[in-house]
Amino acid sequence: xxxxxxxEDATLRATLRALPRARAGxxxxxxxMARLDAVENESRADAVPLRWLLAVAAVVVCAxxxxxxxxxxxxxxxxxxxxxxxxxxxxxxxxxxxELAAVRRAVxxxxxxxxxxxxxxxxxxxxxxxxxxxxQVRPAAYRLD
Amino acid sequence: xxxxxxxxxxxxGTLMRRVAAGDRGAFGALVERYKDPLVAYLTRLAGPGSxxxxxxxxxxxAQEAFLRLYQAAPRYREQGQLKAFLYRIATNLLRTEQRRExxxxxxxxxxxxxGLGGDTGPHQTQEVLATEAQRQVVAALAALPMRYRVPxxxxxxxxxxxxxxxxxxxxxxxxxxxxxxxxxARLKEQLAPYWRxxxxxxxxxxxx
Numbered sequence: 625x626x627x628x629x630x631x632e633d634a635t636l637r638a639t640l641r642a643l644p645r646a647r648a649g650x651x652x653x654x655x656x657m658a659r660l661d662a663v664e665n666e667s668r669a670d671a672v673p674l675r676w677l678l679a680v681a682a683v684v685v686c687a688x689x690x691x692x693x694x695x696x697x698x699x700x701x702x703x704x705x706x707x708x709x710x711x712x713x714x715x716x717x718x719x720x721x722x723e724l725a726a727v728r729r730a731v732x733x734x735x736x737x738x739x740x741x742x743x744x745x746x747x748x749x750x751x752x753x754x755x756x757x758x759x760q761v762r763p764a765a766y767r768l769d
Numbered sequence: 770x771x772x773x774x775x776x777x778x779x780x781x782g783t784l785m786r787r788v789a790a791g792d793r794g795a796f797g798a799l800v801e802r803y804k805d806p807l808v809a810y811l812t813r814l815a816g817p818g819s820x821x822x823x824x825x826x827x828x829x830x831a832q833e834a835f836l837r838l839y840q841a842a843p844r845y846r847e848q849g850q851l852k853a854f855l856y857r858i859a860t861n862l863l864r865t866e867q868r869r870e871x872x873x874x875x876x877x878x879x880x881x882x883x884g885l886g887g888d889t890g891p892h893q894t895q896e897v898l899a900t901e902a903q904r905q906v907v908a909a910l911a912a913l914p915m916r917y918r919v920p921x922x923x924x925x926x927x928x929x930x931x932x933x934x935x936x937x938x939x940x941x942x943x944x945x946x947x948x949x950x951x952x953x954a955r956l957k958e959q960l961a962p963y964w965r966x967x968x969x970x971x972x973x974x975x976x977x
Binding site: 639640641642645647648649653659660663 | 793796797800801804805807808809812813827828831832835836839902903906907910921922925926953956957960
Protein backbone atom coordinates (compact mmCIF):
# COMPACT_ATOMS: atom_id res chain seq x y z
CA UNK A 625 0.00 0.00 0.00
CA UNK A 626 1.25 3.45 -0.91
CA UNK A 627 2.08 5.78 2.02
CA UNK A 628 0.41 9.20 2.03
CA UNK A 629 2.78 11.96 1.03
CA UNK A 630 1.33 14.57 3.38
CA UNK A 631 0.01 14.50 6.88
CA GLU A 632 -3.73 13.96 7.24
CA ASP A 633 -5.83 16.39 9.30
CA ALA A 634 -6.64 13.71 11.86
CA THR A 635 -2.98 12.93 12.31
CA LEU A 636 -2.12 16.56 12.73
CA ARG A 637 -4.85 16.93 15.35
CA ALA A 638 -3.62 13.83 17.15
CA THR A 639 -0.10 15.18 17.04
CA LEU A 640 -1.14 18.49 18.52
CA ARG A 641 -3.29 16.91 21.21
CA ALA A 642 -0.53 14.51 22.15
CA LEU A 643 1.66 17.37 23.28
CA PRO A 644 2.04 17.64 27.06
CA ARG A 645 -0.70 19.79 28.55
CA ALA A 646 0.33 22.41 31.08
CA ARG A 647 -1.65 22.90 34.28
CA ALA A 648 -1.91 25.83 36.62
CA GLY A 649 0.16 25.63 39.79
CA UNK A 650 -1.55 24.46 42.96
CA UNK A 651 -1.46 27.91 44.53
CA UNK A 652 -2.59 29.64 41.34
CA UNK A 653 -5.91 30.85 42.76
CA UNK A 654 -4.27 32.07 45.97
CA UNK A 655 -1.76 34.04 43.95
CA UNK A 656 -4.49 35.61 41.84
CA MET A 657 -6.32 36.65 45.01
CA ALA A 658 -3.10 38.05 46.47
CA ARG A 659 -2.53 40.10 43.33
CA LEU A 660 -6.12 41.29 43.48
CA ASP A 661 -5.57 42.42 47.08
CA ALA A 662 -2.40 44.24 46.07
CA VAL A 663 -4.12 46.02 43.19
CA GLU A 664 -7.08 47.06 45.34
CA ASN A 665 -4.88 48.27 48.19
CA GLU A 666 -2.80 50.26 45.74
CA SER A 667 -5.83 51.88 44.15
CA ARG A 668 -7.23 52.69 47.61
CA ALA A 669 -3.94 54.30 48.58
CA ASP A 670 -3.85 56.28 45.35
CA ALA A 671 -7.45 57.42 45.65
CA VAL A 672 -7.84 61.07 46.74
CA PRO A 673 -10.35 61.42 49.62
CA LEU A 674 -13.66 63.01 48.65
CA ARG A 675 -13.29 65.82 51.16
CA TRP A 676 -10.02 66.85 49.55
CA LEU A 677 -11.65 66.90 46.15
CA LEU A 678 -14.47 69.07 47.52
CA ALA A 679 -12.00 71.42 49.20
CA VAL A 680 -10.02 71.82 45.99
CA ALA A 681 -13.23 72.41 44.03
CA ALA A 682 -14.33 75.08 46.54
CA VAL A 683 -10.98 76.85 46.31
CA VAL A 684 -11.14 76.83 42.53
CA VAL A 685 -14.68 78.25 42.56
CA CYS A 686 -13.67 80.99 45.00
CA ALA A 687 -10.64 81.88 42.92
CA UNK A 688 -12.77 82.11 39.78
CA UNK A 689 -15.38 84.24 41.55
CA UNK A 690 -12.76 86.63 42.92
CA UNK A 691 -11.16 86.92 39.50
CA UNK A 692 -14.54 87.69 37.97
CA UNK A 693 -15.33 90.34 40.56
CA UNK A 694 -11.90 91.90 40.18
CA UNK A 695 -12.31 92.15 36.42
CA UNK A 696 -15.81 93.58 36.81
CA UNK A 697 -14.54 96.12 39.33
CA UNK A 698 -11.76 97.20 37.05
CA UNK A 699 -14.16 97.55 34.17
CA UNK A 700 -16.68 99.59 36.18
CA UNK A 701 -14.24 101.84 38.02
CA UNK A 702 -15.85 105.23 38.91
CA UNK A 703 -14.42 108.65 39.60
CA UNK A 704 -14.70 109.94 43.24
CA UNK A 705 -17.51 112.33 42.26
CA UNK A 706 -19.44 109.55 40.59
CA UNK A 707 -18.91 107.31 43.60
CA UNK A 708 -20.29 110.04 45.91
CA UNK A 709 -23.31 110.47 43.68
CA UNK A 710 -23.95 106.72 43.69
CA UNK A 711 -23.64 106.72 47.47
CA UNK A 712 -26.12 109.57 47.78
CA UNK A 713 -28.60 107.87 45.48
CA UNK A 714 -28.32 104.61 47.38
CA UNK A 715 -29.00 106.38 50.68
CA UNK A 716 -32.00 108.15 49.18
CA UNK A 717 -33.27 104.89 47.80
CA UNK A 718 -32.89 103.30 51.22
CA UNK A 719 -34.82 106.18 52.85
CA UNK A 720 -37.66 105.89 50.36
CA UNK A 721 -37.81 102.16 50.93
CA UNK A 722 -38.17 102.74 54.68
CA GLU A 723 -40.91 105.35 54.24
CA LEU A 724 -42.82 103.14 51.90
CA ALA A 725 -42.60 100.29 54.38
CA ALA A 726 -43.96 102.56 57.16
CA VAL A 727 -46.92 103.59 55.01
CA ARG A 728 -47.69 99.98 54.24
CA ARG A 729 -47.60 99.13 57.94
CA ALA A 730 -49.89 102.05 58.77
CA VAL A 731 -52.39 101.04 56.13
CA UNK A 732 -52.46 97.49 57.39
CA UNK A 733 -52.82 98.47 61.05
CA UNK A 734 -55.51 101.21 60.62
CA UNK A 735 -59.15 100.21 61.11
CA UNK A 736 -61.67 101.95 58.82
CA UNK A 737 -63.58 104.58 60.77
CA UNK A 738 -66.41 107.09 60.11
CA UNK A 739 -65.58 110.44 61.61
CA UNK A 740 -68.62 112.74 62.07
CA UNK A 741 -67.67 116.19 63.20
CA UNK A 742 -69.90 118.84 64.88
CA UNK A 743 -73.08 116.90 65.23
CA UNK A 744 -75.84 119.02 66.93
CA UNK A 745 -77.25 117.74 70.20
CA UNK A 746 -80.59 118.57 71.91
CA UNK A 747 -78.79 120.82 74.40
CA UNK A 748 -77.50 123.02 71.62
CA UNK A 749 -74.03 121.66 71.84
CA UNK A 750 -72.09 119.85 69.14
CA UNK A 751 -70.08 116.65 69.37
CA UNK A 752 -67.67 114.77 67.18
CA UNK A 753 -68.60 111.13 66.65
CA UNK A 754 -66.11 108.49 65.56
CA UNK A 755 -67.67 105.21 64.47
CA UNK A 756 -65.51 102.13 63.81
CA UNK A 757 -66.62 100.49 60.62
CA UNK A 758 -66.44 96.74 60.16
CA UNK A 759 -64.80 95.64 56.93
CA GLN A 760 -66.82 95.29 53.76
CA VAL A 761 -69.73 97.38 55.09
CA ARG A 762 -71.85 98.92 52.39
CA PRO A 763 -74.64 101.46 52.87
CA ALA A 764 -78.17 100.11 52.35
CA ALA A 765 -79.20 103.39 50.66
CA TYR A 766 -77.97 106.94 50.32
CA ARG A 767 -79.12 110.18 48.87
CA LEU A 768 -77.17 112.88 47.14
CA ASP A 769 -78.51 116.43 47.40
CA UNK B 770 -5.69 26.89 49.65
CA UNK B 771 -8.34 29.56 49.71
CA UNK B 772 -11.91 28.68 50.44
CA UNK B 773 -14.22 29.02 47.46
CA UNK B 774 -17.60 29.87 48.87
CA UNK B 775 -19.47 30.20 45.60
CA UNK B 776 -21.34 27.25 44.19
CA UNK B 777 -18.86 25.71 41.75
CA UNK B 778 -21.71 24.57 39.51
CA UNK B 779 -23.20 28.04 39.13
CA UNK B 780 -23.45 29.42 35.61
CA UNK B 781 -20.75 31.75 34.38
CA GLY B 782 -23.21 34.61 34.04
CA THR B 783 -24.45 34.19 37.60
CA LEU B 784 -20.91 34.16 38.93
CA MET B 785 -19.99 37.25 36.91
CA ARG B 786 -22.97 39.15 38.28
CA ARG B 787 -21.80 38.29 41.77
CA VAL B 788 -18.24 39.28 40.89
CA ALA B 789 -19.56 42.64 39.67
CA ALA B 790 -21.18 43.06 43.08
CA GLY B 791 -17.79 42.47 44.73
CA ASP B 792 -18.21 38.78 45.58
CA ARG B 793 -14.65 37.45 45.75
CA GLY B 794 -15.84 33.90 46.35
CA ALA B 795 -17.59 33.94 42.98
CA PHE B 796 -14.41 35.25 41.39
CA GLY B 797 -12.43 32.45 43.02
CA ALA B 798 -14.88 29.92 41.58
CA LEU B 799 -14.32 31.31 38.09
CA VAL B 800 -10.56 31.16 38.55
CA GLU B 801 -10.79 27.56 39.69
CA ARG B 802 -12.99 26.72 36.71
CA TYR B 803 -10.79 28.17 33.99
CA LYS B 804 -7.25 28.25 35.36
CA ASP B 805 -6.07 24.92 33.93
CA PRO B 806 -7.46 25.30 30.40
CA LEU B 807 -6.29 28.90 30.25
CA VAL B 808 -2.75 28.10 31.34
CA ALA B 809 -2.64 25.18 28.89
CA TYR B 810 -3.89 27.41 26.08
CA LEU B 811 -1.41 30.18 26.81
CA THR B 812 1.46 27.71 27.12
CA ARG B 813 0.65 26.21 23.74
CA LEU B 814 0.17 29.63 22.19
CA ALA B 815 3.29 31.21 23.68
CA GLY B 816 5.60 28.58 22.31
CA PRO B 817 8.80 27.06 23.65
CA GLY B 818 10.85 28.99 26.18
CA SER B 819 7.96 31.21 27.22
CA UNK B 820 8.21 29.94 30.77
CA UNK B 821 11.65 31.44 31.09
CA UNK B 822 10.74 34.97 30.09
CA UNK B 823 10.07 37.26 33.00
CA UNK B 824 6.50 38.57 32.89
CA UNK B 825 5.47 36.46 29.92
CA UNK B 826 5.20 33.17 31.78
CA UNK B 827 1.85 31.64 30.83
CA UNK B 828 0.85 31.51 34.49
CA UNK B 829 1.66 35.19 34.95
CA UNK B 830 -0.35 36.06 31.87
CA ALA B 831 -3.25 33.89 33.02
CA GLN B 832 -3.24 35.63 36.41
CA GLU B 833 -3.22 39.01 34.73
CA ALA B 834 -6.09 37.89 32.50
CA PHE B 835 -8.15 36.93 35.56
CA LEU B 836 -7.41 40.30 37.19
CA ARG B 837 -8.56 42.07 34.03
CA LEU B 838 -11.68 39.91 34.07
CA TYR B 839 -12.40 40.99 37.66
CA GLN B 840 -11.94 44.64 36.77
CA ALA B 841 -14.15 44.28 33.69
CA ALA B 842 -16.95 42.56 35.61
CA PRO B 843 -19.09 45.71 36.13
CA ARG B 844 -19.03 46.36 32.38
CA TYR B 845 -19.56 42.72 31.36
CA ARG B 846 -22.83 41.95 29.58
CA GLU B 847 -23.76 38.29 29.78
CA GLN B 848 -24.21 36.66 26.39
CA GLY B 849 -23.15 33.15 27.34
CA GLN B 850 -19.61 33.80 26.13
CA LEU B 851 -17.61 34.40 29.27
CA LYS B 852 -15.01 31.84 28.22
CA ALA B 853 -14.49 33.59 24.90
CA PHE B 854 -14.28 36.92 26.75
CA LEU B 855 -11.63 35.59 29.13
CA TYR B 856 -9.60 33.96 26.37
CA ARG B 857 -9.76 37.17 24.33
CA ILE B 858 -8.27 39.08 27.25
CA ALA B 859 -5.54 36.46 27.62
CA THR B 860 -4.80 36.39 23.88
CA ASN B 861 -4.50 40.16 23.74
CA LEU B 862 -2.17 40.13 26.74
CA LEU B 863 0.03 37.54 25.05
CA ARG B 864 0.09 39.52 21.80
CA THR B 865 1.11 42.67 23.67
CA GLU B 866 3.76 40.78 25.56
CA GLN B 867 5.18 39.23 22.40
CA ARG B 868 5.34 42.61 20.65
CA ARG B 869 7.20 43.99 23.67
CA GLU B 870 9.52 41.01 23.57
CA UNK B 871 10.19 41.54 19.87
CA UNK B 872 11.09 45.19 20.48
CA UNK B 873 13.34 44.16 23.35
CA UNK B 874 15.17 41.70 21.08
CA UNK B 875 15.70 44.38 18.46
CA UNK B 876 17.16 46.69 21.09
CA UNK B 877 19.38 43.96 22.51
CA UNK B 878 20.63 43.16 19.03
CA UNK B 879 21.51 46.80 18.46
CA UNK B 880 22.85 47.47 21.98
CA UNK B 881 23.85 44.17 23.58
CA UNK B 882 23.93 44.35 27.37
CA UNK B 883 25.52 41.63 29.43
CA GLY B 884 23.16 39.80 31.71
CA LEU B 885 19.93 41.11 30.19
CA GLY B 886 19.45 39.24 26.98
CA GLY B 887 18.57 35.74 25.97
CA ASP B 888 15.90 33.27 26.89
CA THR B 889 18.04 30.89 28.79
CA GLY B 890 18.97 31.22 32.40
CA PRO B 891 19.56 29.31 35.57
CA HIS B 892 15.86 29.19 36.43
CA GLN B 893 14.62 28.22 33.01
CA THR B 894 11.91 25.59 33.20
CA GLN B 895 11.69 24.24 29.70
CA GLU B 896 8.60 22.38 28.73
CA VAL B 897 9.31 18.69 29.01
CA LEU B 898 8.84 17.24 25.57
CA ALA B 899 9.15 13.55 25.20
CA THR B 900 10.52 13.32 21.71
CA GLU B 901 12.30 15.26 19.04
CA ALA B 902 9.09 15.03 17.05
CA GLN B 903 7.15 16.90 19.73
CA ARG B 904 9.82 19.58 19.83
CA GLN B 905 9.44 19.99 16.10
CA VAL B 906 5.66 20.30 16.40
CA VAL B 907 5.95 22.93 19.11
CA ALA B 908 8.54 24.85 17.10
CA ALA B 909 6.40 24.71 13.96
CA LEU B 910 3.38 25.90 15.92
CA ALA B 911 5.35 28.77 17.44
CA ALA B 912 6.51 29.81 13.97
CA LEU B 913 2.93 30.40 12.82
CA PRO B 914 1.67 33.99 12.83
CA MET B 915 -0.70 34.66 15.72
CA ARG B 916 -3.68 35.13 13.40
CA TYR B 917 -3.29 31.49 12.37
CA ARG B 918 -1.96 30.10 15.63
CA VAL B 919 -4.84 31.27 17.83
CA PRO B 920 -7.68 29.65 15.85
CA UNK B 921 -5.65 26.51 15.22
CA UNK B 922 -4.84 25.97 18.90
CA UNK B 923 -8.41 26.72 19.95
CA UNK B 924 -9.89 24.36 17.38
CA UNK B 925 -7.43 21.50 17.28
CA UNK B 926 -6.01 21.51 20.80
CA UNK B 927 -8.77 23.03 22.93
CA UNK B 928 -11.62 21.61 20.87
CA UNK B 929 -13.59 24.85 20.42
CA UNK B 930 -16.15 25.08 17.64
CA UNK B 931 -15.78 27.65 14.91
CA UNK B 932 -18.62 29.81 16.22
CA UNK B 933 -16.95 30.26 19.61
CA UNK B 934 -13.61 31.01 18.00
CA UNK B 935 -15.29 33.58 15.76
CA UNK B 936 -16.81 35.18 18.86
CA UNK B 937 -13.40 35.37 20.50
CA UNK B 938 -11.68 36.78 17.43
CA UNK B 939 -14.67 38.97 16.55
CA UNK B 940 -14.73 37.77 12.97
CA UNK B 941 -16.94 35.54 10.81
CA UNK B 942 -16.86 31.74 11.15
CA UNK B 943 -15.79 31.57 7.50
CA UNK B 944 -12.68 33.57 8.34
CA UNK B 945 -11.94 31.17 11.18
CA UNK B 946 -12.21 28.17 8.86
CA UNK B 947 -9.96 29.82 6.32
CA UNK B 948 -7.29 30.66 8.90
CA UNK B 949 -7.36 27.16 10.36
CA UNK B 950 -7.01 25.68 6.89
CA UNK B 951 -3.99 27.87 6.15
CA UNK B 952 -2.46 27.13 9.54
CA UNK B 953 -2.76 23.40 8.93
CA ALA B 954 -1.23 23.75 5.50
CA ARG B 955 1.75 25.60 6.93
CA LEU B 956 2.20 23.12 9.75
CA LYS B 957 2.05 20.16 7.38
CA GLU B 958 4.59 21.82 5.16
CA GLN B 959 6.96 22.48 8.05
CA LEU B 960 6.52 19.02 9.51
CA ALA B 961 6.80 17.20 6.19
CA PRO B 962 10.44 16.21 6.75
CA TYR B 963 9.45 14.44 9.97
CA TRP B 964 6.25 12.93 8.66
CA ARG B 965 7.73 9.63 7.55
CA UNK B 966 10.00 9.51 10.54
CA UNK B 967 9.20 9.95 14.16
CA UNK B 968 5.87 11.75 13.97
CA UNK B 969 3.63 9.28 12.27
CA UNK B 970 4.10 6.15 14.33
CA UNK B 971 4.26 7.95 17.67
CA UNK B 972 1.14 10.01 17.30
CA UNK B 973 -1.10 7.66 15.45
CA UNK B 974 -3.86 6.54 17.77
CA UNK B 975 -2.93 8.97 20.54
CA UNK B 976 -5.94 11.14 19.92
CA UNK B 977 -7.95 11.82 23.13
